[in-house]
Amino acid sequence: DGGITQSPKYLFRKEGQNVTLSCEQNLNHDAMYWYRQDPGQGLRLIYYSQIVNDFQKGDIAEGYSVSREKKESFPLTVTSAQKNPTAFYLCASRRGRLNTEAFFGQGTRLTVV
Amino acid sequence: AQSVTQLGSHVSVSEGALVLLRCNYSSSVPPYLFWYVQYPNQGLQLLLKYTTGATLVKGINGFEAEFKKSETSFHLTKPSAHMSDAAEYFCAVSEVATGNQFYFGTGTSLTVIP
Numbered sequence: 001d002g003g004i005t006q007s008p009k010y011l012f013r014k015e016g017q018n019v020t021l022s023c024e025q026n027l028n029h030d031a032m033y034w035y036r037q038d039p040g041q042g043l044r045l046i047y048y049s050q051i052v053n054d055f056q057k058g059d060i061a062e063g064y065s066v067s068r069e070k071k072e073s074f075p076l077t078v079t080s081a082q083k084n085p086t087a088f089y090l091c092a093s094r095r096g097r098l099n100t101e102a103f104f105g106q107g108t109r110l111t112v113v
Numbered sequence: 114a115q116s117v118t119q120l121g122s123h124v125s126v127s128e129g130a131l132v133l134l135r136c137n138y139s140s141s142v143p144p145y146l147f148w149y150v151q152y153p154n155q156g157l158q159l160l161l162k163y164t165t166g167a168t169l170v171k172g173i174n175g176f177e178a179e180f181k182k183s184e185t186s187f188h189l190t191k192p193s194a195h196m197s198d199a200a201e202y203f204c205a206v207s208e209v210a211t212g213n214q215f216y217f218g219t220g221t222s223l224t225v226i227p
Contacts, residue, residue: 004156033215040122042203042219043157058214090156092215098207099145099164102215104156 002027006091006105013078013085013112021076021108023091029103030096032074036060037088037107046089049074050096078110086112117206119218127226132176132191134221136204139185144208146187147215148178151201160202163187174198199225 004025013019025032031050035043045058049068063082068074074093078085088109092102116139126132138144145164149157161172168180174197178189187204204218 006156035217040219043217045214045216048214088154092157094215099162101147101159101162102157102205104149104158106156107154109154 004091004093004103004105006089006108009106009108011108011110013110015112016080018077018079019110021078021089021091021110023074023076023105024072025074025093025103026072027093027103028071029093030071031094032068033092033094033102034058034064034066034074034076035090035092037090043090046076085110117204117216117218119202119204119221121221122219123222123224125224125226126194128196129193132189132194132198132223134189134202134204134223136178136187136189136218137185138187138204138206140206140208142208143180143182144206146178146180147205147207148172148176148187148189149203149205150174151203151220153200157203160189194223194225196225196227199223 007022033048034046044060046064047066049055065077090107091105094102118137120135147162148160151157160176161170163170163180171177176191202221205215
């Protein structure tokens with residue numbers, strides 16, 4: 001089945017450590033996105049990529065980094081510079097045209113301990 | 114920048130009653146509009162979308178939404194609420210000016226009272 005796979009579903013990190021969240025899609029979509037979700041704040045865009053080897057910052061990119069070396073993969077690294085990383089992270093992909101919907105993964109819940 | 118407003122962060126309805134979730138956007142050019150549903154600890158699932166054509170759009174699970182350009186609105190409705198409709202609902206927009214980004218509202222949590 002085609003879809004988006006995020007792993008792991010739950011992740012615990014000690015303060016000061018970097019951690020990488022995985023996102024893989026087999027939908028052959030050009031565009032991929034990372035969102036952060038906090039209670040009462042909706043989804044806020046962290047980074048997005050419209051083609052391989054290119055990506056742009058979203059509204060809350062500070063403390064995060066991404067890469068897009070393959071069309072299928074768009075990993076997100078939460079660095080120690082991110083002051084409040086505990087959140088639910090969602091990855092999405094899209095065919096790349098404005099009138100198309102985004103497809104979402106099941107999310108990764110990151111907790112800093 | 115594009116703005117999406119969802120009035121009412123929490124809505125409660127009785128089972129069998131009308132569901133109305135509100136969404137307004139701020140853009141001089143009508144964007145593409147979407148409604149998503151999210152169940153606890155899961156990703157988002159598309160309910161319906163408006164791109165062009167008929168302004169009344171029908172989606173999954175009996176939901177529909179009407180695009181009203183004059184009111185810059187895209188409210189989501191369902192004639193009769195079911196217990197399984199309890200979830201978080203998000204309105205989203207996409208337009209040329211934002212360079213292929215999706216902008217989401219802050220969400221509305223729907224509670225269905227038996």
